[in-house]
Amino acid sequence: MTETVPASDADLLFRVFNEVGIIAQLSSTAFERVMPEGMTLAQFTILNHFVRLGGRRRPSDLARAFQVTRATMTSTLQRLEPKGLVQIVPDDSDGRGRLVEITDAGRAVHADCIARLGPVLDDLLARIGRAPFASALAPLAEIRTRLDALRD
Amino acid sequence: MTETVPASDADLLFRVFNEVGIIAQLSSTAFERVMPEGMTLAQFTILNHFVRLGGRRRPSDLARAFQVTRATMTSTLQRLEPKGLVQIVPDDSDGRGRLVEITDAGRAVHADCIARLGPVLDDLLARIGRAPFASALAPLAEIRTRLDALRD
């Protein structure tokens, strides 16, 4: 079904974006189904960032890193903070700014998420194989990088 | 940056889903910025479906076709109908069901969307080139098909 060659370059782009949209949708909901109660992909992504890179970040830097607006970052941080997974303190060097930092509780929840994620990824690998992922990664990274540069 | 080879298969999958998520995000908001006021990707997708395939469809069939829940389809149809872009009538053969159909106004808006989309796709092609899209399409289609089959 729909295995025909794209009719034009515009059609090719349209199809790629269509596939990307569907995969993003399916994968994010599949992800959230195995996460602990209340943990979303957006929230996990932030915890993951801090676990990998450590330190403190300003909300606007996080927003830039994840390609979302500052408003969106404000919203997500406002879910994480009351749960005690991140801590937000004023930035002494800039009266407007704030600094976000992961907490021990945040690290614990992150570890739980990673533990739950492993088997799911293994299952996907077993069923789909690594080949299509290996083929897709480089062109996707290329497209993302270019799209990103375009966004101004 | 981050141009290293994935450390493991799980890492490979994680990266692919990450790229997919970012591209889906960037492309859908870029799309909506050039659309007529109030037109969203979700709404356009439905109009596009009817323009390409014609006929009448039940909301639940549309939901299946687009991999969203029935609740989501109800919501999107409830935006389109008051704008007069689709018409919804009872299904005489099933007292529970309804049938959705595009209107002339819906076709006109769809044509406008397509007209606005063309230049954007051309611009993307000029700046990114077709190569990464051509490379990505087949593996993405493969991944999407398998994920889809998994969803049970």
Next chain:
DNA sequence: ACTGAATGATTTGATATCGAACTAGATGCC
């Protein structure tokens, strides 16, 4: 030093999306 422009964060209002719960109608099994 002042003023205007830029930046950081938030709020507001809209849409999309999910899962869960609900209503109403259809189906199947005995």
Next chain:
DNA sequence: GGCATCTAGTTCGATATCAAATCATTCAGT
């Protein structure tokens, strides 16, 4: 036929997301 079950659609409450507007602070140019 009748009752249990399934299916179609909707409603509800939550989260993510954007754009636009707002507020506070910083920065830059004169």
